[in-house]
Amino acid sequence: MPATPPDGIPPLSPEEEAVMRALGRLMLVLPRSLNSDLERDQRMTASEYSVLRHLSESRCGRMRMSELAQSCDMSLSGMTRLAAKLEAHGYLKRTKCADDARGWNAELSEQGLARLEQAWPTHLASVRRHIFDHLGDLDLPTLAKALNAIAGDA
Numbered sequence: 001m002p003a004t005p006p007d008g009i010p011p012l013s014p015e016e017e018a019v020m021r022a023l024g025r026l027m028l029v030l031p032r033s034l035n036s037d038l039e040r041d042q043r044m045t046a047s048e049y050s051v052l053r054h055l056s057e058s059r060c061g062r063m064r065m066s067e068l069a070q071s072c073d074m075s076l077s078g079m080t081r082l083a084a085k086l087e088a089h090g091y092l093k094r095t096k097c098a099d100d101a102r103g104w105n106a107e108l109s110e111q112g113l114a115r116l117e118q119a120w121p122t123h124l125a126s127v128r129r130h131i132f133d134h135l136g137d138l139d140l141p142t143l144a145k146a147l148n149a150i151a152g153d154a
Contacts, residue, residue, distance in 0.1 A: 030130060037126035042119040047072065047082060049123060052091060052116040055108035062107040064097065091115055 005011045012020065035046035042049075054071045055061050063071070069079035083106050086092045091112030097103035108116075135143070 033130045034123070034126050037130075038119060038122055041122040044115075044119050047074070048086060048091075049116070049119055051079075051082060051086060051106070052108065052112050052119075055092060055106060056113055056116055060107075061113070062105050065094070065104045065106055068106050086112065089115075 031046065038044050038046055038049055050072045051068065054068060055063060065079055065083065066076055068083075069076045072079065074082070083092060083094055087094055089111075090109055092109055093107045095105050095107060097105055
């Protein structure tokens with residue numbers, strides 16, 4: 001770390017440094033914890049859960065594969081592999097886009113929705129235990145606004 005910060009940028013206070021380090025640790029640990037709970041209790045990865053959740057929240061339970069990949073923060077090739085696995089389990093079906101012969105859609109099946117509903121209580125308990133049980137009386141709307149602003153800056 002340089003001895004002096006760049007012109008016009010104040011150094012971090014000890015409190016700011018603590019927040020920055022805590023956020024860095026959180027970004028590493030939280031996804032692993034949520035994934036671990038789903039894998040242990042549901043034999044499902046957080047990525048699989050995320051795909052089914054995004055499809056369930058989409059219009060008609062269908063999304064273009066490229067949009068689904070973006071929503072799940074995955075590469076298109078990674079999404080293609082994961083969708084093939086979920087399709088083999090009967091949780092979704094991939095179909096050609098009607099308006100673009102080069103594109104593919106992923107469509108949530110009834111079995112996929114049932115699987116998501118089965119896994120949801122585990123995910124909910126995990127989110128409560130790993131996140132909300134630690135937030136106490138924090139102003140959640142303000143926290144959400146700040147986190148969204150940080151994410152928008154990234």
